[in-house]
Amino acid sequence: MKLKIKSLKNIYFAVLVLAILLATVTPFVSHNGYFGDIKNGQKIEQMIEIAILLFLFPSSFIIYTLYQKKINTDQQKLDEALRYIGAINIQMEQINSIVEDLKKYPESERDFKSLFQSLADKVLGIIRENWVMFRIIDSTSGRTLTEFSKSRANGASPKFEVSNRLLIENKKADGLDVIESTQDNFEVKAFCIIPQGARAAGQEAILKTIVNNLEMLYIIFTSAYSKTHLAYANGNARR
Numbered sequence: 045m046k047l048k049i050k051s052l053k054n055i056y057f058a059v060l061v062l063a064i065l066l067a068t069v070t071p072f073v074s075h076n077g078y079f080g081d082i083k084n085g086q087k088i089e090q091m092i093e094i095a096i097l098l099f100l101f102p103s104s105f106i107i108y109t110l111y112q113k114k115i116n117t118d119q120q121k122l123d124e125a126l127r128y129i130g131a132i133n134i135q136m137e138q139i140n141s142i143v144e145d146l147k148k149y150p151e152s153e154r155d156f157k158s159l160f161q162s163l164a165d166k167v168l169g170i171i172r173e174n175w176v177m178f179r180i181i182d183s184t185s186g187r188t189l190t191e192f193s194k195s196r197a198n199g200a201s202p203k204f205e206v207s208n209r210l211l212i213e214n215k216k217a218d219g220l221d222v223i224e225s226t227q228d229n230f231e232v233k234a235f236c237i238i239p240q241g242a243r244a245a246g247q248e249a250i251l252k253t254i255v256n257n258l259e260m261l262y263i264i265f266t267s268a269y270s271k272t273h274l275a276y277a278n279g280n281a282r283r
Contacts, residue, residue, distance in 0.1 A: 060100065150265045157192070159261060163254050164194035170250060173242035175202045178255075180262050183212055183233045190262070202237075211235050223251045225259040234259035 150156040160178060167176040177193040186208045193202050206217045212233060214224065221243060223236040236255045243251065 055103070150261060156190075156262070156265050159258075160192035161194065163258055164192065166254060167236060167238065167251065168194065168196055170247055171238055171242040172244070173239040175239070177202050177237040178258060179208075179211070179235045179237065180259065181208045181212060181233050181235065182231060184231050186212060189232060204237075206237065223248065223255055225255045226252060227256070227259065230259065230263065232259060232262060234262065 148155075150159050164176050164178065168174075175193060175195040177191065179191045180189045181187065182189055188208060195202070204217075204220060206220060206222075210217060211222060211224070217237075219240050221238050221240045223238075225234040234255050236251055236258075
């Protein structure tokens with residue numbers, strides 16, 4: 045497109061310069077008898093001027109049309125870029141809000157349930173459907189370690205069956221969209237399960253951030269919880 049516009053523009057200006065030269069020279073040439081008698085010279089002069097005008101007007105229209113098309117294409121690209129930047133900014137704000145809302149690591153089962161509630165609210169604020177489910181699985185045994193689901197007010201509760209093995213093996217679940225945590229070197233794996241088609245394009249990053257945070261906080265919570273109970277048990281044993 046750029047090459048075509050540039051070529052036409054060069055031809056256009058070359059013919060325009062030629063037209064100016066001919067408009068300057070032709071009257072002098074025709075009146076001095078270079079084209080025969082004066083009448084014949086005037087006819088040739090008029091024919092040359094008409095031919096030049098017949099070229100200049102259509103070429104002007106073509107160049108204008110191509111320029112307009114290029115401007116429209118560039119405007120569409122700019123609009124898409126601005127929409128993408130806007131979507132990224134929104135995602136960054138949402139990711140920052142996840143971190144900012146975490147005032148402390150969960151220290152009890154009640155704290156962890158509150159964390160579930162908070163993350164579920166964030167997912168429901170992103171997706172277009174009425175429910176979300178979190179499931180944390182022992183990736184070695186395939187056992188469910190904990191699970192939490194939430195629906196919007198007046199929304200239908202999730203009713204489905206999906207095996208842990210299917211989730212661990214990353215197989216497609218009918219009617220469901222599964223977002224899993226990205227870490228592969230832990231014995232636990234966190235999953236966010238939502239209805240298929242609930243999320244828009246570009247929302248996977250924020251959902252993965254939520255799931256990764258959930259997995260990390262679960263590991264921190266269970267480690268701290270185990271140490272607390274172990275210390276408590278050892279203290280009782282010494283007595």
